[in-house]
Amino acid sequence: METKSVMIVGVGGQGSLLASRILGNVLLQQGFAVKVSEVHGMSQRGGSVVTYVKYGDAVYSPTVEKGEADVIISFELLEAARWAGYLKKGGKIVTSTQTLDPMPVITGAATYPTGIIENLKGMGIDVTAVDALSLAEQAGSAKASNVVLMGVVSKKMDFDEAIWQEALNQCVPEKFIDMNRKAFALGRAAE
Amino acid sequence: MKKLMLGNEAFARGLYEAGCRFASSYPGTPSTEITETIAKYDEVYAEWAPNEKVAVESALGASFAGARAFAAMKHVGLNVAADPLYTASYTGVNGGLVIAVADDPGMHSSQNEQDSRHHAIASKVPMLEPSDSQECKDFAMLGYELSEEFDTPVLIRTATRVAHSQSAVEQLPRQEKELKPYVKTPQKYVMVPANAKNRHVVVEERTRKLIAYAETAPINKVEDNGSEIGVITCGAAYQYAKDALGNKVNYLKLGMTNPLPCKLFLDFAAKCKTVYIIEELDGILEAHAKALGIACKGKEIFGNIGELNQVIIAEKLLGQTPEVTAYPEQLPIRPPVMCAGCPHRGVFYTLAKHKITVSGDIGCYTLGAAKPLESIDWTICMGSSVSCLHGFNKVLGEQSQNKTVAVIGDSTFMHTGLNSLVNVAYNASNSTVIILDNSITGMTGHQQNPTTGKNLKGDPAAAVDLVALCHAIGIKRVRVADPYKLSEMEQAITEELAVNEPSVIISRRPCALLKYVKHNPPLHVDTEKCKSCKMCLKLGCPAISMKDGKACIDHTQCVGCGICEELCKFGAIGK
Known part of the structure; x- marks a missing residue:
């Protein structure tokens, strides 16, 4: 199988590491060769962050470059736009509709762009936009947006739900598992 | 498994x-x-x-x-x-x-x-x-x-x-x-x-x-794919090369990059018409190959700046570029920022307000250099803030000594800042050093250090008493201030800068991301009272922005640190 590339993008602190670990765990359970490339350190402090997940028969480079991604999972709308150029032709975006103003917008040096979803669709991208923040709050914590989005993504990938549940068990600390299961279920039911 | x-x-x-x-x-x-x-x-x-x-x-x-x-x-x-x-x-x-x-x-x-x-x-x-x-x-x-x-x-x-x-x-x-x-x-x-x-x-x-x-050595591997092209590579660059070139070329992948083999290089090159060296940063494999008389190309194609990746390699060696559709508009950048509730913010706001020259150091607080605070003047390496300030003040004397500070985190201070502070005391520069004590090593993801009272395993450990330590090395003026209280911090900074002797301010407040730190409820803006003066935006807090012409606080980010509340002259921010 040709190597597939997924990018998980968002703002530092939104929980992309957990999302990438859940997805990586699912893919490993499916018997794929998997590489997950994370970002730590400086950029985690509220900056634009990206995690790469690649899988297939053999994976070499852990990174994804422009024009290479099959799917982008975005926790924030502006970040979906920022990384959209990394998609292949025919690529998909699953994004939260949450918006977080970056510092240039806060200081007034720039404005937060409008019409992002329309523009993405205009680029020929298959866009799924979900209010993951509200669903996460409904599940019990705004922090669970990441797992809501994994629920949305799980419907788009051809793997048994049981495998996703097992990945949740392995990646989420026990005291948060019920809340995250709820978040995942709300994501699966969304759209 | x-x-x-x-x-x-x-x-x-x-x-x-x-x-x-x-x-x-x-x-x-x-x-x-x-x-x-x-x-x-x-x-x-x-x-x-x-x-x-x-x-x-x-x-x-x-x-x-x-x-x-x-x-x-x-x-x-x-x-x-x-x-x-x-x-x-x-x-x-x-x-x-x-x-x-x-x-x-x-x-x-x-x-x-x-x-x-x-x-x-x-x-x-x-x-x-x-x-x-x-x-x-x-x-x-x-x-x-x-x-x-x-x-x-x-x-x-x-x-x-x-x-x-x-x-x-x-x-x-x-x-x-x-x-x-x-x-x-x-x-x-x-x-x-x-x-x-x-x-x-x-x-x-x-x-x-x-x-x-x-x-x-088994870790110096030749992959012979019967090609006339040979690639000599190591580390991450090997993965990028394999991704881009697959089995179209032969590889000499070096698992050991010092010392390098000679015969292995020569034998590999002898079987190839063209040899490329693919390595990140400096041309070390390339220099070795060239010293052995191997005709090869490396840095002239790939340069020695930044990371390599599969697209760069495919483009340079195969002339292939992926089809890319760009987003139709210019987008605002999202640089890293100090977190909402970061205790460093109150210090940098005060330093920026008084236009103080700031000798910076390595840690989360390097973000004090970012907009809108733009408070830091230089940052070199661990511990350098204190020693650079010493040299700066020794040369400029009265011109600089009451208008400059060094900022250094608790962990960085223990790393190599302490020696520098000894020098400030011993060679008596009129320097003010602010130790940003957030009770943890922050940027690298919350590691304990000699000031935190815990060791790597999380067990109780001896904790350096920073006040006593500074006194012991000969700094007479040492005081502790709370960066969540802007007026207290401002008073500490103005008073210590005014005196003509070395001084230390310990800005003490744990990192807002520490699990044990209890957050206050998020603050809210009373839009009736908000005069849209944008004073609160000067803090560079990621939780505060303008919505419909009034300040607005994002409840998912705000930890109720209260410095915007203190800053607002109109009492528009509260619980």
Whole structure:
């Protein structure tokens, strides 16, 4: 199988590491060769962050470059736009509709762009936009947006739900598992 | 069953399986998780040292005592530890000694882009370079074999994309290693000139033996795909090359990048019409190949700045570029910022307000250089804020001494800032140093340090009393201020700058991201009272923005630190 590339993008602190670990765990359970490339350190402090997940028969480079991604999972709308150029032709975006103003917008040096979803669709991208923040709050914590989005993504990938549940068990600390299961279920039911 | 592991986690697993008993490190992205992971194994004693020099010397002592020992650091950390490294090369080891050094091509979280292979060459120590997680584990184990066989410390170099990428790793049981008895051998361990002269001869002989080993070492692999094109590569660059070029070329993949083999290079090149050298940062493999008379191309194609990737390689060597559709509009950038509730914010706001020249240091608070505070004037390396300020004030005297401060975090202060502060006191510069004590090593992801009262394993430990310490080295004026109280911080800074003697302000408030820190409820803006003056935006808090012409606080980010509440003249911000 040709190597597939997924990018998980968002703002530092939104929980992309957990999302990438859940997805990586699912893919490993499916018997794929998997590489997950994370970002730590400086950029985690509220900056634009990206995690790469690649899988297939053999994976070499852990990174994804422009024009290479099959799917982008975005926790924030502006970040979906920022990384959209990394998609292949025919690529998909699953994004939260949450918006977080970056510092240039806060200081007034720039404005937060409008019409992002329309523009993405205009680029020929298959866009799924979900209010993951509200669903996460409904599940019990705004922090669970990441797992809501994994629920949305799980419907788009051809793997048994049981495998996703097992990945949740392995990646989420026990005291948060019920809340995250709820978040995942709300994501699966969304759209 | 195979498990997905970060390169750093796999590295720790390899150390564990090889019977490592002792680990001492200073955190540094992208190396930190090796030591955090190894601390979870009860069989291994693991600690955070105040700095990398202390870590390597402690590991060397553990090796003398007969244990397999380890130290980890980021690339710039090896500069700090270079002193013991270069002489440990002469003494050699008793128990195996492995030192991990993590480079950061692309500078994701670093102040420079140095290539640590130069340290291996200069210190005449062998260096291994894994390219994925399984190799991190295997090479860590091999590192101990080589260290003991060749009587040398072994450096293992990773890079961000190896250290922070997960791939599948096979886990095996630990092999317990008995302590090797320590035997007093001054001619080997006491590096006075008479002994060191003899040891240098031993080092050169060792290098000859290591080159012979490198010629046939299983980790220096040839992949012959019957091509006329040969690629010589190592580390992460190998993965990028495989991704771009697949089986269209032959590979010489070097798992050991110091010392380099000669015959292996020549034999490989002899079978190829064209040879490319694909390596990140400096052209070290290329210089070796060219010195052997091999016609090859490397840096002239790829340059020596930043990370490589598969697209660059495919474009340069195959002329292929992926089809890219760009987003139709220019988008605002999203640089990293100090978190909502960051205790450093109140300090930098005050420094910016008074237009103070700020000598910066390494940590989260380097973000005080970012917009809108733009408070920091320079940042060099760990500990440098205090010593740079000293020199600056000595030269400019009255022109600068009441308008300048150094800022340094608690962990960075203990790393190398303390020596610099001793110099401020001893050589009496009229300097004011602000220790940003957030009770943790922040940027690298919350590691304990000598001021926090806990050790790496989370157990209670002696805590440095910063106030008493500053007094003890001769600083008379030492005070503690709370950065969540802007007026208190402002008073401390203006008063300490006004006096003509060295002074220290300890800005004390734990990092808002620490799990034990209780957050206040988020604050709200009373839109009736808000006059849209945008004063609160000057704080550069990511939770505050303008919505419909009025200030607005994002309740998912706000931790109720209250500095915007204090700043608002109209009482528009409250609970």
